[in-house]
Amino acid sequence: MFIFVHNLKKVNMNKNKTLQLALAGLVFMVLISACKHRNTTIISTNDNGNTKRIEYSGQVVFSKDHTGIDFISDGGYVKFERMGKTIAAENDGKGKVVYVYDGGHGSTTLDADGKQFLAEAVQEISKAQAKLNR
Structure with missing residues (x-):
């Protein structure tokens, strides 16, 4: 009888260890998937007072x-x-790009000045990316 009880305790301990390991693995997987490992690229230059900063993340x-x-x-x-002028863009969660130009409010459209600055920004970012990829 003593041997049977001893073996039963051993089986329960093994089940508990297996359950604990499975639970720890599940928690680890949830934490890994919850963390969005996005690369953020920041390029900052100052050429004789002509300052420029580019920051982007995601696709x-x-x-x-x-x-x-x-x-x-x-x-x-x-x-x-x-040079003190800024534009930011992000996904609105519905597949559209939302812009914030020079401290304004988020909008899916830009005025003529905003469009011009966006075009300059895209060209500068493209050049900077090309330099990074060399």
């Missing part, structure tokens, strides 16, 4: 003519600053 697709942004992945964004 960003520029228009074919390199004057706009066609797509930004969920959670992705682009920020461009030059």
Whole structure:
């Protein structure tokens, strides 16, 4: 009888260890999937007082003519600053790109000045990416 009880305790202990390991593995997988391992790229230059800062994360697709942004992945964004002027763009969660130009409010459209600055930003970002990929 003593041997049977001893073996039963051993089986229960092994089941508990297996359950604990499975639970720990599940928690680890949830934590890994919850953490979005996005690469963020930041390029900052100062050329005789001409400052420029580019920051982006996620997948960003520029228009074919390199004057706009066609797509930004969920959670992705682009920020461009030059000489005190800024533009930022991100996905609105519905597949559209939302812009914030010089401290304004988020909008899916830009005025003429904003479009011009966006085109300049996209061209500068494209050049910077090309330099990084060399």
